[in-house]
Amino acid sequence: MGIIILILQVILGLFFIMTGFKIFSGEMKQEFARFGxxxxxxxxxxAFEFIGGIAMLIGVFYGSLAIFASVLIGLTMLAGALSHILLGKDPVTKAMPAIVLFLLNFCVFIYYI
Structure with missing residues (x-):
């Protein structure tokens, strides 16, 4: 199980470094404005996603940092999913990527606690 979590951490870390940079640069400005x-x-x-991604990668060596990263990113994904459903009035299918990412971060969290 440990190797699967490590692979998951690396994938999540790299993914959130990339998406954090993308969001920070303003590429998703219209989506945030749509939610108000x-x-x-x-x-x-x-910043949350970028910092969380870096912390997730470093968390491969330091479990407490992986816990921090999984909570930071997980809550960000939960907020994103709820924003789609409640504020954007989008169908749940539009929020599924954020829900899946929340669950993957929850798996990392559970592993380390």
Whole structure:
């Protein structure tokens, strides 16, 4: 089981470094505006994902950092899923990527606690 979690951490870490940078750069500005969020949310969410991705990679060596990363990213994904469903009035299928990413981060969290 340990090797699967390590592989998952690396994949999640790299993914969130890339998406965090993408969000931080403002590429998803319209999506955040559609939910009614102020522009600063692009920076905050991007920073959370980028920092969480780096922490997830370092968490391969330091379990407590993996816990921090999984909580930070997991809650960000949960907020994203709820934003799609509640604020964007999108179908649940549109929120599925965020829900799946939340669950994957939850698996990392459970492994380390």
């Amino acid at each position: 969020y102020p522009p600063i949310f692009n920076k905050i969410t991007g």
